[in-house]
Amino acid sequence: MNQSTMKCHVCGFEESIPFKCNYCGESFCHLHRIPINHSCPFMDKYIEKRKLMIQDKHSSRSKSPSIGNDLLRLLLRAARIKSSKTELLHLSIATLLIIAVGLSFNSYRYVSWQFLAIFISAFLVHEFAHKFLAQYYGSWAEFRAQMYGLIVTAISAIPFMPFKFIAPGAVMVGLSDRYKFGRVALIGPLTNLVMGFAFLASTYLYPYHSYLYTGASFNAWIAMFNLLPFGTLDGQKIFDWNKIVWGCTMAATMTLFIVAYL
Numbered sequence: 001m002n003q004s005t006m007k008c009h010v011c012g013f014e015e016s017i018p019f020k021c022n023y024c025g026e027s028f029c030h031l032h033r034i035p036i037n038h039s040c041p042f043m044d045k046y047i048e049k050r051k052l053m054i055q056d057k058h059s060s061r062s063k064s065p066s067i068g069n070d071l072l073r074l075l076l077r078a079a080r081i082k083s084s085k086t087e088l089l090h091l092s093i094a095t096l097l098i099i100a101v102g103l104s105f106n107s108y109r110y111v112s113w114q115f116l117a118i119f120i121s122a123f124l125v126h127e128f129a130h131k132f133l134a135q136y137y138g139s140w141a142e143f144r145a146q147m148y149g150l151i152v153t154a155i156s157a158i159p160f161m162p163f164k165f166i167a168p169g170a171v172m173v174g175l176s177d178r179y180k181f182g183r184v185a186l187i188g189p190l191t192n193l194v195m196g197f198a199f200l201a202s203t204y205l206y207p208y209h210s211y212l213y214t215g216a217s218f219n220a221w222i223a224m225f226n227l228l229p230f231g232t233l234d235g236q237k238i239f240d241w242n243k244i245v246w247g248c249t250m251a252a253t254m255t256l257f258i259v260a261y262l
Contacts, residue, residue, distance in 0.1 A: 010038045030144065030172040082135055083142065090145040091127075094168035097150060098123050100157035101166060107159040114211040118199075122192055122215075122222050123166060129191040130171035134184045137175060141184075145169035166222070170232065182241025185234040189249060192223035196256045213260060220257035227253060 006018040008029035019033035020026070023042035032038040035046040102119040103111065127143050134141035149167045156164040171188075175181040196219030203212045227235040227250050238246040 008032055033172075034174050034176075036176070087142040087144070090169060091124075091143050093150070094143070094145050094153070095120060095124070097153045097157060097168055098166055101153060101164055104157045104159045104161070104164075112211070115214065118211065118215045118218055119166075122195065122219050125191050125195065126188045126222065126226070127171050129187045130173070130184055133187050134171065134173040134175060137177075137180045137184070139173050139175045139180075139184075141171055141173045143169055143171050165225075167225075178241060182238055182245075185237035185241070186245065186249065188234050189223040189226045189238075189253065192219040192226075193249070193253055193256065196220045196223065196253075196260065200256065200260055216256065217260035220253055220260055223253045224250070224257055 006027050007014055008018065008031075009026040010028060010032040013029040013031075015027075015029050018027040019030060021028060021033070021035060021038070021040060023035055023045055024038075024040050026038070028038050035043055040046060098119055099116060102116050105115070106112070131141045131143065146169045149169050152165050153168045155161060156166065173181070173184055175184060196216045199212050199215035199219065203209070203216070206212060226233055227238070227246070229235040229239040229246065235246065235250075238249070
């Protein structure tokens with residue numbers, strides 16, 4: 001193991017930026033970062049803290065029973081963005097690689113701001129959708145770049161590569177509720193689907209703007225790739241949660257992909 005990585009105390013997975021438990025002080029991967037997932041010896045402290053947080057939420061609700069105040073609190077909670085310097089650094093590195101992949105389509109000969117805007121927005125909106133919904137549910141959620149994903153994305157930035165894969169990392173969340181976890185996984189591809197159909201609808205108003213077709217097809221491709229029910233992709237999480245939702249979303253994505261390429 002090199003000096004830039006550290007093994008998870010449970011599974012031995014090497015993390016470049018491991019998560020340190022605030023209770024036992026050991027280092028873990030993103031899957032075992034929560035005390036309940038690594039059988040923390042100080043689980044009682046963790047449970048007590050969670051109980052206090054729940055009590056605080058109930059007490060704050062009892063103090064403001066007004067429907068208007070409840071709605072305002074929900075809006076403020078949805079708009080609140082929690083981040084860190086580490087997340088911003090990882091997002092910056094991932095975004096730069098995605099820009100490189102976008103420029104590689106033209107062999108770095110010229111820059112099209114419309115083309116780059118499509119690439120960057122498809123990635124950032126997808127990841128931020130995961131993050132916002134997870135935080136809305138009260139979970140910790142931050143983007144983390146993965147070394148293998150960065151390497152694959154960097155290889156895709158080579159102009160003569162026939163296939164382009166954009167998978168520099170993912171948003172890590174700490175949700176144990178299966179329903180909420182499934183919805184957090186779904187919202188990422190769903191945003192690409194909405195953006196893709198919006199681009200497609202715009203082509204009827206501006207039929208000679210080729211970048212609109214690119215926006216529709218690229219967002220469809222991003223959604224379809226992430227909906228594959230394999231490994232750590234969103235599709236596997238959605239498939240495990242609700243197979244009907246997964247099937248409907250994949251069908252809509254394939255429809256968009258086909259129509260965008262006609």
